[in-house]
Amino acid sequence: MPDNKPKLEDAQVPAMAQSNLTIMQAVNFPEFVPSESTWQMWLERLEVYFTEVAITLDDSKKATLRKSVGSEAYCALHSLCSPELPTSKTYKELCVMVHTQYTPPTITFYERRQFHLARNLAEESVAAWFARVKKLALSCTFGQHLEVFVLDKFIVGMSNELFERCCEEDGSISLDAALRKALLYETKLASKACTMVNFVNKSHHTQVAKGKKRQPCSKCGWRNHSSQEWKYKDSTCHNCGKIGHLATVCKSTSL
Template sequence: MPVNRNTTEQNTRSNTYRLHEFDPTSYDWDDWEILFDTYLAVKCVTDDIKKRNLLITALGVQPFKTLISVCKPKKPTECTYEEIIQKLRTNYARVTFSSTERINFFATRQESSQTLTDFANRLRDKTVTCKFPNDFYEEALVTAFVGGLKNEFVRKHLMQQNLEAFEQTLNVARTFESVLIQGANVKRDPVEQFSVLKIQKKNKLVQSTRHKVTCSSCGSMDHPRSQCRFRNVTYHKCNKEGHLAKGCR
């Protein structure tokens, strides 16, 4: 009988999928509950009793002790799956107010060590507790992203664009930031460029001075002896013709 390759691969992935136990020091309850629901879907578990038992065995030591306490006088195994889920949510789910979360969301700023992608992912994570309407989700992300950018040039560039999708905004920001970085590597700082030109000018002056011939008649450097008007003058101290005091040996 032929073996269905796709079915075999699905079964292999299903068997290798491991559920991490719930530990409040490592996971927020909301995040872990998504993991648990995904695990149930991968394992194709629909029976409530089996779901309850898997949930109980997936708890860490402290959450399990808490569950025993909140289920009394019943045992956890005497409660339904939904009852246990509600009790755990009550104890571990973070209490948030949408209005407060939205204020914090729009006040989020890109940190100096964050890349544009890291900052974008951070904003996406924060939208979970903001509970934005679906038709406002993209606009909220774009607004918070542009307003929270640390690079003023990138922010001003994005503000001049008609951007509606968040992924498009992120791609434009990456491209423009890359252009700025390349430009900074090619173009010198104006102050630095001025200093370099000043040094180069000074070096040229020194070099040109070194190449000039000193007139042996008057000691000047702006003309050769053949063009000196003192070349036929007699210096009174040595009584020799052809030089002044500076040219006297």
């Protein structure tokens, strides 16, 4: 009799296909929104997604791109491909079209001017300043001199105190070493400032405590209030008979 039992490899194929399908559908990849992200940054994330779900075929990449690119970009892509359809283009061709549509041309010297004019803001940390310098340098086409320019701008654009400390270093310092030392200096300055604040607060509290040793009230002789704060201003002195003080502080000689 023929063996009607399914082979092990036949039974496993649908399960594996279903498993792969589940993985791909579970990943909620965000659409490309031109007002929220640059095309290059979005495309880099898409390539990471392809690696995560093991998409290598051009047709699969193209289908995922058309699905995830967003309605606005897809309409533009559809128009750019006309009279053909986006399905007739390769994945690389579609990427080039969207890149051309949503990536404005770089004006190199304008970008470099923005880079050279940048300064470390008062409320900006060393780490945030370093990241901003690196971002500003992206469109400056510095080529093999990129690290030199970034190092120069990172140090020269710092706040005065940090700049003076970095000037103590040799001119051959690397970018990574400059960042580490700047972060260290920043931490020391913050610690010093905190210590100074605590000292000032302590001095203030000490002065306040000393200020509590008031002169005796001229109306009654007590120290827990000033003469202006005395509540019994209508009291009559039993020594001189006058109103406004007590006999304990009376300066009359008739006692």
